[in-house]
Amino acid sequence: MTTRDLYNVRPTGPAPGPTPLTPDEEQRARGNLFTELGNTIADRGWARFPAYSPEERRRLVAVGRMLSEHWGIPVAVEAEDECAMRLSLRGHELTV
Template identity: 60%
Template sequence: MTRDLRNVRHQPAPDAPTPLSAEEEARYRNLLFTELGNKIADDGWARYPAHTPEERRRLIEVAARLTAHWGQQVFIEPEDQTRFRLCLAGHQTLPS
């Protein structure tokens, strides 16, 4: 028996995250821009989890947007395998 395999789609694993729509992605990046921007403005630095390559790309894009918005470099550096640190110059060493 031959099966018709047209319109077959790859299904993610049950526990895998589903991709965000373009609108959801834009809203999430705007939220990160606001929340991380406020934290960095208050403390000079912020840390945020980034477990996947997509989450890392979001944080890199947010750091670039903050740099353009403020006119000063927002540095981004991995703290470990799951967290990134965004900071302004002078706050590049870990707080005690």
């Protein structure tokens, strides 16, 4: 079979894309982000992480809330641009 033989083939069903995480996968993802981003923030006062979808942004906001509760100090979560979020402690926020 060659590429020429497939000229009349069309995709069926929804377009491929990311599938939502199961509750267990979501918990593990947040736990990993909590550890990695928490360590980075503790070292330098801020961390940047990519967030391309609304789900990823919500996840990072939840991690920021978890870190705030864990440390007892506020962790700011801000959109740095359309592709990244920044989590920071007071004094390390984005300046415009």
